[in-house]
Amino acid sequence: MVPVADPCSFASFSKCLTKHLNLTYQVDFDNHVLKGKVALTVEVLEDKFSVLTLDTKDLKILKVSANGQTAKFALGAKHSYKGSPLEITLPLELSRGQHVIVEIEYETSPRASALQWLSPAQTAGKKQPYLFSQCQATHCRTLVPCQDTPSVKHTYYAQVSVPKELVALMSAVQDGQEPDPNDTSRVIYRFRQPVPMPSYLIALVVGALESRVIGPRSKVWSEKEYVDKAAFEFSETEMMLKTAESLAGPYVWGQYDLLILPPSFPYGGMENPCLTFVTPTLLAGDRSLSNVIAHEISHSWTGNLVTNKTWEHFWLNEGHTVYLERMIGRALESEQFRQFKAMGGWKELHESIERFGANNVLTNLVPSLQDVNPDDSFSSVPYEKGFALLYYLEELMGGPEVFMGFVKSYIQLFAYSSVTTQEWKDHLFTYFKDKVDLLNKVDWNAWMHTPGMPPVKPEYDTTLADACIALAQRWLKAKDADLVGFSEADIKQFSSHQLIEFLALLLVEDPLPLSHVKRMQEVHHFNSIANSEIRCRWLRLCVRAQWEEAVPLALKMAVDQGRMKFTRPLFRDVYNVAKFRDASVKAFKEHSATMHPVTATMVAKDLNVEHSTGL
Ligand code: BES
Ligand code: ZN
Numbered sequence: 001m002v003p004v005a006d007p008c009s010f011a012s013f014s015k016c017l018t019k020h021l022n023l024t025y026q027v028d029f030d031n032h033v034l035k036g037k038v039a040l041t042v043e044v045l046e047d048k049f050s051v052l053t054l055d056t057k058d059l060k061i062l063k064v065s066a067n068g069q070t071a072k073f074a075l076g077a078k079h080s081y082k083g084s085p086l087e088i089t090l091p092l093e094l095s096r097g098q099h100v101i102v103e104i105e106y107e108t109s110p111r112a113s114a115l116q117w118l119s120p121a122q123t124a125g126k127k128q129p130y131l132f133s134q135c136q137a138t139h140c141r142t143l144v145p146c147q148d149t150p151s152v153k154h155t156y157y158a159q160v161s162v163p164k165e166l167v168a169l170m171s172a173v174q175d176g177q178e179p180d181p182n183d184t185s186r187v188i189y190r191f192r193q194p195v196p197m198p199s200y201l202i203a204l205v206v207g208a209l210e211s212r213v214i215g216p217r218s219k220v221w222s223e224k225e226y227v228d229k230a231a232f233e234f235s236e237t238e239m240m241l242k243t244a245e246s247l248a249g250p251y252v253w254g255q256y257d258l259l260i261l262p263p264s265f266p267y268g269g270m271e272n273p274c275l276t277f278v279t280p281t282l283l284a285g286d287r288s289l290s291n292v293i294a295h296e297i298s299h300s301w302t303g304n305l306v307t308n309k310t311w312e313h314f315w316l317n318e319g320h321t322v323y324l325e326r327m328i329g330r331a332l333e334s335e336q337f338r339q340f341k342a343m344g345g346w347k348e349l350h351e352s353i354e355r356f357g358a359n360n361v362l363t364n365l366v367p368s369l370q371d372v373n374p375d376d377s378f379s380s381v382p383y384e385k386g387f388a389l390l391y392y393l394e395e396l397m398g399g400p401e402v403f404m405g406f407v408k409s410y411i412q413l414f415a416y417s418s419v420t421t422q423e424w425k426d427h428l429f430t431y432f433k434d435k436v437d438l439l440n441k442v443d444w445n446a447w448m449h450t451p452g453m454p455p456v457k458p459e460y461d462t463t464l465a466d467a468c469i470a471l472a473q474r475w476l477k478a479k480d481a482d483l484v485g486f487s488e489a490d491i492k493q494f495s496s497h498q499l500i501e502f503l504a505l506l507l508v509e510d511p512l513p514l515s516h517v518k519r520m521q522e523v524h525h526f527n528s529i530a531n532s533e534i535r536c537r538w539l540r541l542c543v544r545a546q547w548e549e550a551v552p553l554a555l556k557m558a559v560d561q562g563r564m565k566f567t568r569p570l571f572r573d574v575y576n577v578a579k580f581r582d583a584s585v586k587a588f589k590e591h592s593a594t595m596h597p598v599t600a601t602m603v604a605k606d607l608n609v610e611h612s613t614g615l
Pocket of ligand 1 (some may be wrong): 024137267565
């Protein structure tokens, strides 16, 4: 097989492969530094091998050795987002098939983009500091020198020393703890991850964490203030795991725990093996946002077991995961519910493509990431164009049961490896060998390598959406004189999913008149709704209608929580109204120093604000 290059990595993975990583960390909350030591077990793929290149970013490299002998090393020039290649010259020459253990002593930077260090004041408990990581896509290199590419998979073992009041967790199975022999005020937590996985799934959290059992293989972890609410909110976890197993095959990671992070966590969820990380904005009180859990559970197969070879094939991770997430919704709710969610996804795709521009190559399903930071290209496109392609193929090939047969065989065939879109497509043609004529009629180039909306628009069942569409149309058509006709009863029968859909339908249209949003507040009191998906869309509608009073509420939501899905559009919408622009920039500047490093960088770009990361 021809090795595929990863444009986001400097690591030379055609020459050697990391098999295992043995990590030791001492977490220093005073200096915001991890003092690290890593031993990489590397398999050599070529003869006369003596030079190895690893990814690093903002790391201080103190010492390198190979099989116990000191090795020479040099850090290359720093690339803006890729970091610096670490070139290690081994004191020995190796042949194909041999292994070498490369040991590196180093320190992370206080500005490591994978980490957020929170002061006690930024936590729920207010007494202890907190640290969490987020490595996807290319931030692991700020935590460990490694082959930071999803094409390489390895196991890991870790020992983490933390102040004894705190608990450390990683994306692995817990392997006990012991007092730190070097410091009586500290404890060492041990972890093992026996399933090979890509570097971006390494994760660490340290804080005043507590847990509650929510299933035979699941606990929820969080600061004690959130634990009970989380246990209620995510009580469907085991049911979802069982459903996922019935669809995709056995769950191989042993434990499936959930960690509820502080509000600045930049994503809805992150599928860290054995320990999914989630935002507290899912704590709606009615389990209505649990699809994010179904999504992260699904990544246990598509993403963590079968992994995109490079970030250019990210749709393989996210498209299949959204597909499985919605199949879980179908099993636990109904087919109509799946269709309803799929329709909502199509609108999200629309919004993303409008924002990037329909000619922007970053809206290709398979974009080139040559000189593109994956954080900049992140959007709903790989999720929803990917889902739309899979749904289109599902209909073409004979329906959900038939197509799940393919998805399951794709998972079985490529488990424990990393794949390209071409390999996925080859398997599709092999699996449906009797339907190749139909597959050959698919406009593959339009789906995969052309910007803008997909070439085919799916027809989804509108049963659950009809009431949302009808009410949205009434508001859009209403003259001021018609506003008295709206009443509380209009949404009485709506589920929170339908409320979200109703607001989403209004958001894709031109801004509503100010009179309309004011009347909407009068009849529905949306300002007092806490559900994050509803609140975000509502406040965006108000800001677009130029309702002055909504601006502080929108900016408050943008900074009180830091999930980029909410924070970025809220800041952007305020910024896009000329008379509110200064308020958005001011709010950002006031908070940027305590925001998550990736969120702060992205919002700064959105608002055209200079933002120094301090390096
Ligand atoms: N793996 C992603 C989050 C991610 C992607 C982090 C790329 C960094 C880089 C996660 O599984 C995800 O997709 N989360 C979504 C959930 C939603 C689609 C249900 C989110 O964060 O909102
Ligand atoms: Zn995902």
